[in-house]
Amino acid sequence: MAAPPRPESLALLDRLMEALKAKGIVSDAEIAERQANTDKASPETGARMVARAWTDPAYRALLLSDGTAAAEAMGVSMAGAPPLGVLENTRTRHHLVVCTLCSCYPRAVLGYPPSWYKSFAYRSRAVREPRAVLAEWGLSLPDSVEVRVVDSTADYRWMVLPMRPVGTEGWDAARLAAIVTRDALLGVAVPKVG
Amino acid sequence: MSDAPRFAPGATVRVKDDWPERRGPCHIRTPHYIRGRRGTIVRPLGVFANPEDLAFARPAPKRNLYHVLFEQEPIWDEGKPGDTVMVEVFEHWLEEA
Structure with missing residues (x-):
């Protein structure tokens, strides 16, 4: 602290x-x-947004086109907050969020950034050798997946919409939200079942 | 001055090879590693007060901001071809490539 x-x-x-x-x-x-x-903001907010997007196609469309409106639709006050953008991970593209210039972070939906997000090591390495950084976090992506680093340099704040893992068929939004971690919302991890 | 974005999605642009930090105190949101590099406009993100003026409490005209995509490997001379980095860049840092 x-x-x-x-x-x-x-x-x-x-x-x-x-x-x-x-x-x-x-x-x-x-x-x-x-x-x-x-005080209220925490990664649980982002997780609830993701879980709803996984279960509600109209909300998913809103989340990807207007993250600020999607946050407000979940009861988050975005007044005075920077606009929120949400980037969708797919089978062929994985997003990783960093702020190389300082520590811009989607606080309205994730709360305070963890200390590693603000560290020089993460900020300098994530943008230059993202696959090595991800591997150290235990995430090895196949060559068929494009790693897209998102350097949060200006007025937007960025959150990742991870892929819904297999084995979650029939889960309700609350159960889905429980597997969406802060790290998955930044792209340094992916949601896992069990 | 119009707020309409000058660059459309898909346009190839070059980030100005400019280093204002060598000329004196400044606040810029364009990271060093993309200066002079070619990238592709992903989409305009809207207009925002120019942070280079805001930081010094000067009148800050609104400028178009874009998401610009760069290939990673040419920037660092390492990395996997096909991997990319996407950066928010203000219009006054961009020129046609």
């Missing part, structure tokens, strides 16, 4: 918030709502 914030940082934050409120840029209610949304 990160070190506790320094007192001078908290004092600076207080003065910034007072200034923003004094200028009418934000209100206490907006700050409280944003904090609540941030």
Whole structure:
């Protein structure tokens, strides 16, 4: 975990918030709502979206064409959040999300990024030798699959729609969501049965 | 100035071989490894305030942003042919190739 914030940082934050409120840029209610949304965000949200896409073709189409609207359809407040894009893994293409410039991450639907996502090692290696990185995570992809690294460099945030694994026929959305991990939503893993 | 994107999906583009960080303080969202490289427009992503101005609290005109696809192997001189990297690039960094 990160070190506790320094007192001078908290004092600076207080003065910034007072200034923003004094200028009418934000209100206490907006700050409280944003904090609540941030606390609520977790990979379970992304997993529920994926599970619904696997069971509901209309939702799947929405998810792939407008991730922001698809998140809102699941009750996620996307106000003030960067637009969300969702990239579909197929038999011939596997997406891997990284932010080489900093640590852009789809927080609205995945919560806080894990520390490895922010590490120099992941950020520099994922874009240059993705197959080696994936192999170290235990994921070896056949040569017939294109590895498409998604470098999250600007205003969008990206999430992966993994392939539904075989052996999940007849499962309901709740059971499906339980096998969709944070790592699968970033493309460093794939959902597994059992 | 029109917001209509200049490049259509499938168009071949080249990322400008420009290094503003050598000229002074700047904030850019174009990673070094694609500068001077040829790529293919996947799709326009909409218009966004230019982060290069936003970072310095300057008036930030909206610019078209694109998903651009690059072959991985020519960039790094290693890797598997057919593997790719897809990057968000602002229009003012792109030129016809």
